[in-house]
Amino acid sequence: MLEQIKSEMSRNRIIVTVIGQDRVGIIARVATILADHQINILDISQTILQEFFAMVLIADMEKSSLELDSLKEKLNQLGKEMGVKIEAQHEDVFRYMHRI
Template sequence: MRIVVTVVGQDKVGIIAKVTNILANNQVNVLNINQNIMDGFFNMVLIADMTDSKMSIKTLKEHLDRLSKEIGLEIRVQSEDIFTAMHQI
């Protein structure tokens, strides 16, 4: 299953490293990452593949929710299908 991870908030050192570390430690493969910073505001969209992960998307969300609270950013995880359906015009 492919997922979309979005991260938004004030820029600080280590955001990408912390998010991708959780993914890598759980065999979630990053396929594409796009991030930008505008006036100190960080925005990232990451596409990843969970095919080889033994972790459920629910458990991954819980891990990233804890990180979100720890670093003070909004982190969301959705299956690619749900993300695409929600963003169609």
């Protein structure tokens, strides 16, 4: 039962990663795209090492009518505009790819 609940919860969860040169507005612009499409940020972590920016966030797409592929396109376009690499994928895929 608990596994079924966890599975249903993670079905709508995505991981968004941003990597690149630090600049003003990266977090704000990513968050704006998510908010505009009713995608809720559940957790966020970011760090800056010298001028190198890295961010990972977990978001919930349950209330969004946007498909993940469309979100990926929007984030990819934003990344090109800002000179950073932005990726989005289902949480399950991310966990599978990064397991030890």
